[in-house]
Amino acid sequence: GQQLNQSPQSMFIQEGEDVSMNCTSSSIFNTWLWYKQDPGEGPVLLIALYKAGELTSNGRLTAQFGITRKDSFLNISASIPSDVGIYFCAGQMGNSGNTPLVFGKGTRLSVIA
Amino acid sequence: NAGVTQTPKFRVLKTGQSMTLLCAQDMNHEYMYWYRQDPGMGLRLIHYSVGEGTTAKGEVPDGYNVSRLKKQNFLLGLESAAPSQTSVYFCASRTGPGELFFGEGSRLTVL
Numbered sequence: 001g002q003q004l005n006q007s008p009q010s011m012f013i014q015e016g017e018d019v020s021m022n023c024t025s026s027s028i029f030n031t032w033l034w035y036k037q038d039p040g041e042g043p044v045l046l047i048a049l050y051k052a053g054e055l056t057s058n059g060r061l062t063a064q065f066g067i068t069r070k071d072s073f074l075n076i077s078a079s080i081p082s083d084v085g086i087y088f089c090a091g092q093m094g095n096s097g098n099t100p101l102v103f104g105k106g107t108r109l110s111v112i113a
Numbered sequence: 114n115a116g117v118t119q120t121p122k123f124r125v126l127k128t129g130q131s132m133t134l135l136c137a138q139d140m141n142h143e144y145m146y147w148y149r150q151d152p153g154m155g156l157r158l159i160h161y162s163v164g165e166g167t168t169a170k171g172e173v174p175d176g177y178n179v180s181r182l183k184k185q186n187f188l189l190g191l192e193s194a195a196p197s198q199t200s201v202y203f204c205a206s207r208t209g210p211g212e213l214f215f216g217e218g219s220r221l222t223v224l
Contacts, residue, residue: 009153031211042117042203042215043156050211088156090213097144097209098163100171105155 006089006104014112019076021107023089031092032065032072033101038085046087047074081111115139117216119204125222126194134189134219136204142214144207145187146171147179149200150218156203162187194223 006023013019023032031050035043047058049065049072056063062075072089089104117138126132136145146161158171162181176198178190187206191198204216 006155033212040218042205042217044215045212048212092210095210097207099210100146100158100161101213103156105153 004089004091004102004104006107008107009105010108010110012110012112013079015079015081017079019079019083019109020073021075021087021089022071022073023091023104024071025091025102026070027091027093028069029091029093029102030069030095032063033090033092034061034063034072034074035088035090036085037088037106043086043088076109079109079111081113084109084111117204117206117214119202119216119219121219122217123220125224126191127224128195130194131190131192132194132221133191134202134204134221136187136189136206136216138185138187138204138206138214140206140208140214141184142206142208143184144209145181146205146213147177147187147189148203148205149173150203151200159189159202191221194221196223199223 004023034046037043047063052069053067054065060077064073086106088106090101120135147159148156157173160179165184168179180188202219205213207213
């Protein structure tokens with residue numbers, strides 16, 4: 001099946017540092033989504049991107065839809081302890097809900113106070 | 114607003130036993146999905162449904178069956194559980210090609 005390459009797999013950072021993670025694919029996507037999963041819970045949507053080149057912010061989080069439509073980036077500024085969790089990227093090929101999302105394997109973020 | 118609800122939250126099975134996981138959504142979503150999550154593997158799609166009465170195979174469908182008899186419910190069945198099916202299972206739903214809403218997960222252990 002389709003693969004999304006998400007990196008890094010894990011990160012250990014100091015509180016207050018900025019974080020950057022990305023996803024790349026060999027295929028073109030029409031939508032990029034970024035999710036966060038807290039321990040013991042289901043993933044929750046952080047940011048959705050629908051247009052190539054789009055840059056969208058949600059508080060301290062900023063995500064970009066790559067111009068080539070084959071990649072996306074998520075940045076977290078001034079990290080805090082509650083940022084701990086697993087971050088997933090997901091891509092949608094085509095414009096139909098009949099095609100399932102493709103997920104990256106996740107970036108596990110640990111924040112050291 | 115309950116969103117996506119999964120039952121049970123936890124279950125322990127012996128090898129060879131059968132069980133059914135129930136997913137219910139109250140958002141009138143057309144599309145529903147079952148994923149499994151294993152360490153280092155991310156979310157892998159088991160089966161999905163694009164509408165009431167329809168089902169389709171995902172990336173890892175072997176050993177599982179599903180049914181979507183009602184629009185709001187999506188059932189995942191294990192006919193003969195194996196230790197390799199020990200995992201956390203997530204149900205999700207959406208209305209179209211955009212955002213996916215997840216349940217809280219069901220943790221299954223097969224001994």
